[in-house]
Amino acid sequence: xxxPALIKEIQYVKGVGPQRAKLLQTLGVNTVMDLLFYVPRDxxxxxxxxxxxxxxxGTSETVKGKVVGAETKQVRAGLKITRVMIADGSGYLxxxxxxxxxxxxxxxxxxxVIFHGKIEVFRxxxxxxxxxxxxxxxxxxxxxxxxxxxxxxGRIVPIYPLTENLSQKQFRKIIKYTLDNYLQYMEEYMPQxxxxxxxxxxxxxxxxxxxxxxxxxxxxxxxxxLKFDEFFFMQLAFASKxxxxxxxxxxxxxxxxxxxxxxxxxxxxTLTGAQQRVVEELKKDLSSGKPMNRLVQGDVGSGKTIxxxxxxxxxxxxxxxxxxxxxxxxxxxxxxxxxxxxxxxxGIRSELLISAVKxxxxxxxxxxxxxxxxxxxxxxxxxxxxxxxxKDLGLAIIDEQHRFGVLQRASLIRKAALAPHTLIMTATPxxxxxxMSVYGDTDxxxxxxxxxxxxxxxxxxxxxxxxxxxxxxxxxKLKNKARVYAVYPLVGESDKLDLKSAIEMEKEWAARFKDHxxxxxxxxxxxxxxxxxxxxxxKGDIDILVATTVIEVGIDVPEASVMVIEHAERFGLSQLHxxxxxxxxxxxxxxxxxxxxxxxxxxxKRLQVMESTTDGFKISxxxxxxxxxxxxxxxxxxxxxxxxxxNIIRDKNELDxxxxxxxxxxxxxxxxxxxxxxxxxxxxxxKYSASFDLINIG
Numbered sequence: 001x002x003x004p005a006l007i008k009e010i011q012y013v014k015g016v017g018p019q020r021a022k023l024l025q026t027l028g029v030n031t032v033m034d035l036l037f038y039v040p041r042d043x044x045x046x047x048x049x050x051x052x053x054x055x056x057x058g059t060s061e062t063v064k065g066k067v068v069g070a071e072t073k074q075v076r077a078g079l080k081i082t083r084v085m086i087a088d089g090s091g092y093l094x095x096x097x098x099x100x101x102x103x104x105x106x107x108x109x110x111x112x113v114i115f116h117g118k119i120e121v122f123r124x125x126x127x128x129x130x131x132x133x134x135x136x137x138x139x140x141x142x143x144x145x146x147x148x149x150x151x152x153x154g155r156i157v158p159i160y161p162l163t164e165n166l167s168q169k170q171f172r173k174i175i176k177y178t179l180d181n182y183l184q185y186m187e188e189y190m191p192q193x194x195x196x197x198x199x200x201x202x203x204x205x206x207x208x209x210x211x212x213x214x215x216x217x218x219x220x221x222x223x224x225x226l227k228f229d230e231f232f233f234m235q236l237a238f239a240s241k242x243x244x245x246x247x248x249x250x251x252x253x254x255x256x257x258x259x260x261x262x263x264x265x266x267x268x269x270t271l272t273g274a275q276q277r278v279v280e281e282l283k284k285d286l287s288s289g290k291p292m293n294r295l296v297q298g299d300v301g302s303g304k305t306i307x308x309x310x311x312x313x314x315x316x317x318x319x320x321x322x323x324x325x326x327x328x329x330x331x332x333x334x335x336x337x338x339x340x341x342x343x344x345x346x347g348i349r350s351e352l353l354i355s356a357v358k359x360x361x362x363x364x365x366x367x368x369x370x371x372x373x374x375x376x377x378x379x380x381x382x383x384x385x386x387x388x389x390x391k392d393l394g395l396a397i398i399d400e401q402h403r404f405g406v407l408q409r410a411s412l413i414r415k416a417a418l419a420p421h422t423l424i425m426t427a428t429p430x431x432x433x434x435x436m437s438v439y440g441d442t443d444x445x446x447x448x449x450x451x452x453x454x455x456x457x458x459x460x461x462x463x464x465x466x467x468x469x470x471x472x473x474x475x476x477k478l479k480n481k482a483r484v485y486a487v488y489p490l491v492g493e494s495d496k497l498d499l500k501s502a503i504e505m506e507k508e509w510a511a512r513f514k515d516h517x518x519x520x521x522x523x524x525x526x527x528x529x530x531x532x533x534x535x536x537x538x539k540g541d542i543d544i545l546v547a548t549t550v551i552e553v554g555i556d557v558p559e560a561s562v563m564v565i566e567h568a569e570r571f572g573l574s575q576l577h578x579x580x581x582x583x584x585x586x587x588x589x590x591x592x593x594x595x596x597x598x599x600x601x602x603x604x605k606r607l608q609v610m611e612s613t614t615d616g617f618k619i620s621x622x623x624x625x626x627x628x629x630x631x632x633x634x635x636x637x638x639x640x641x642x643x644x645x646x647n648i649i650r651d652k653n654e655l656d657x658x659x660x661x662x663x664x665x666x667x668x669x670x671x672x673x674x675x676x677x678x679x680x681x682x683x684x685x686x687k688y689s690a691s692f693d694l695i696n697i698g
Contacts, residue, residue, distance in 0.1 A: 003185040006033040014181075015174045023166045035178045036186070039210050039226065039645045040158035043219060046116045046132075047155050053090030057121045063093055064136075067111040072101045083127075086113055094127035112136045116157075132157075132169070156213050175211055183207060189679055190229070191672040194661055201225045210645070224654065227646040231658035236680060237688040238440030239666040245441065246290050248419045251394050253286035253318040259346055263313045266345045267306070274449035275303050281445050282311050285421065286318075292421035297429055298447030299616035300581025301454065304425045307447065308397045309339055311423055316348050316375045320394030324378045325412055327400050329354045329527060330534075330550060335399075336378050338556065343376075353379035353388070356527040384411040392416075397423045427581070428574050429616040431624050440659070456614045457563075457584040459592045461607055470564070470593055471512060477562050477591070478516050483537065484544045484562040487579055489570045491522045491548055499567050506546040516543035523550045552578045558586035568594035568610075569603035573623035576610050602626050625649055 010029060011021035024030075029038055046062045055061045065086030072082040082097040084107045095115050097103045107113065113135050117128035160171050188195075188203050195202070201209070206225035213219035254260075264271075271279070278296060285292035298304040312322035324339075326332045336352040343350055351365050351374050368374035372391035377383060393416040398409055413420055424442065435444060462470045474484060486509060490501040502522050510518040519533040519542045530550070536542040538557050545551075545560075552575060563583045568576060576594070583590040594611070598604040609622045648655060664670035665680060672680075 003187070005182055005185045006031065006036070008032045008182075010035060013174065014177050015170070020166065020170075020174075023163055026163050027161070032178060032182045035175060036183060036207050037226075037644060038160065038175070041161045042159040043213065043216075044157050044159060045216070046157050049114070051090040052086075052088050052093045052126065055093070055119045055126060057119050057126070060116070060118050062114060062116045064088060064112070064114045065093065067107045067109055067113060068092070069109070070104045070107050072104045084113075086115065092125060094122070094125055095131045095133065096122075096127050096129050098130070107135065156216065156219065158211050179208055179211060189683060190232075191670075191676040191680075193671045194665075198228065198657065198661065200228060203229075223645060226644070227651050227654045228658050228661075230643050230646040231651070231655045232662050233680075233684050233687055235440055235655075235659040235662035236665060237684045239663045240681070240684065241441040242293075243666050245293050245419075248291050250289055250291035250419055250421065251318070251320065252289050253283075253314050253394070253421070255283040255287050255314065257317040259317045259348065260310075260313050262346045263310070263343070263348075267342065269451065271306065272303065272447075272449045272451060274298075274447045275307055278307050278445040278447055279310050281443075282307070282423070283314070285443070286311065286314055291419040292423065292443075293441065294422070294443045294445060295424045295426065295435070296445045296447065297426055297435075299429060299450070300427050300578060301585055302427075302447040302450055304427065304447060305335065305338065305399075306342075308399075308423055308425055309342060311395060311421070312376050312397065313343075313346065313348065315395040315421075318394065320392040321369070321372065321374065321390050322376045322395040322397060323383055323390070323393060323412060323415070324376065324397040324399065325383050326378070326380060328550075329356060329380055330530065330555070331399070332378055332380050333527075333531065334555060339376070339378065348375045349373060350376040350378060353377055353382050355380070355382055381408055384408055384415070388415065390415055393420055394418075395421045395423065397425065399425045400427065427578065427616075429620045431617065431621050453587050454584060455587075455589050457580055457590045457592050459580065459594065459611045459614070461568075461611055462593060462595045464595060464597050467595065470595060473591075473593070474562060474564070475513070478513065478543060482562050482588075483540070483542075483557065483560040484564065485551065485560060485579075485582055486544060486546045486564040487551070487566070488546070488548060489567050491524055499570070502546050502548050505566070509544050509546055513544060517541065518544040518546065521545060521547040521550055523548060549575065549579065551582060555582050556585060557582070561586065561588050561590040563590070563592045564595065565592070566595045568596035568607060569598035569600075570596075571606075573606050573609060573619055573626065576606065577616060577619050580610070580614075 008031060009021070010016050010024055010031060011018050013032060013035065016024065024035075027038070029035055049062050049064050052063050052065060055063060063086070065088035068085050068087050070082070070084040072080055075081050078099075080099050080101050082101055082103045084095045084103070086093055086095070093115065113133055115128050115131040115133050117131040120127055120129060158172065158175070160168060160175075162168065162171055183204055186204055186207065190200065190203065194200070200206075201221045201224070203225070206222040209218045209222035210226055213222060282292070282294065285294055296304050296307055298307075308324065312324065315322040324335060326335060332352060332354050336350065339350050349368070351368065353362070353365055357365070365374065365377070366387060366389070369377060369388065369390050377388075377390075382388070396412050396416070398412070413422060478484065486505065488500055488502040488505055490497065490499050492501050492503045494501070502520055506518060506520040519536060521530050521533050525533075533542065533545065534555070537545045537560070540559065549571075560583050563580055565571065565576065565579055571579070580592040583592065592610070594607055596603070596607060598607060605622070605626060609619060613619060646654065661670065665672065665677065
């Protein structure tokens, strides 16, 4: 059990109070325990105290001396300067403050103080403007009262990520008080066998040294322990969830049969080697007697949908139903059209359920699900509504799953009477370290081969001033029967953002390319209007489709060979890669033309990455490094954003070690006793109950 002192609300900690408690709560700090684990973002060495006579102008130094004088002068209207002189026998130095006359009263003659800051020269004297300082004591004070617990200087000092109206000095004092008065209540929770095997610092020492390290080597040991713990408990949650899934009895699917054979025979193409390999991996899972829990990663255009459809056909072959849940209605409709044509000669019935479906058709679909007449249901989050009842759901397929919340995914899976097989798909390739932290309970398959004959899309960068060169390029392509996407970040004009919008630019495209037909697609249009525009573009009745990111996923027009993205610096790397994936689906050479004027280093780097590679995994690695894991995934995923000190990009080695230790605990390979194991399980239930179904583990 957690010691009551550690879960005390922070407002009752000395130096906090109700107002500061509100500020701290915005940082995720609510209890004493939160304070103890609120790790600094950096540390500054102020332990090297220099003689005043040895300091060098322009450098940051720490000095110690006695106060020999203090004064405040009115230099001019609106400007008062307070100067406190200290001496140490080797020289004199001033601490200087501007319009802070109250500082003079904080120092008394004879006080022994420490100043830290950048050394400057003023009228032949050394000074530090607005120094960080500590008043250690005075000759009049009892020697036992002289402080040896400096917070600001004379040691390695922490720098915290803070919010407005909360200073480093205030927060350091709160942390120091908390360490001195509450750390004693913290008990070691890591089994001694793991501590010994991995040479881990004890948790009390690690927490203290993370804030106020005795040395930089001790700081590194403390950081290693805290990183290990963060990775370890997440991986322990994954390992426990995976064991729980594998302990359940799963439906045994057939891996062949007349329906599946007819499906493969009637495909208008041959599966790539990568697709065949992944289908075999799925067959092995589906026939194992355990619930499948597999992620299929594949670059845009690699053919993930066919692989997922093969699994859905095997569900039909095995006498049950499959559901395919996707994040957008346009993508659901696209899937329905493609899947319907691929299943035409198999006798399998598929239906589409989205909000636009009329009431009568909807009731027909709901009845067909109940009585088993519908084999495959495709739709958006409409699939998880209460009235959607399957006769026998055996396979849940979730496309672009990171766009759904944990509870939405769980709601679909719970519609099965028995534990269903689960297949997750994503066209956002996920770097290995991130996949271990997002899908640690999941088996992973990768489709790393594009269909034969596809040519890599060529990417070119244009500044806004080069727009007429771009128009000339497009004119040439249009003469050769190319079809063009033009994507903009806004639907309509904005008073707050100086950006081009799809609505205004559709008029400009139509006026500039009068010999070619133009249409527009965006999220505010009615579904019927969007579908009509897309169908016309697909048939070739429209040459230029102006759009927003509504076309980001699922749009398959092989004849489209030019993608123009204006204000490209406003888009994330993965989004740019997804948009580029809308072209290059046919046999002709395709082009992605990025127009932008990046104002930041990150914006410039994103466009450079796009120009240099079409490899989705390389792009995702770069995206992860630029944006970090939380932003990369676009949503809070299994506590990644709860990492205070660990970094899945930088700390790959620590992640591997912690993962091995965590899986060893669950498999029984780690030498720990029952009580230690129960303690670890209590911790992960407390930390991850909102992200994992961990109630019955142990």
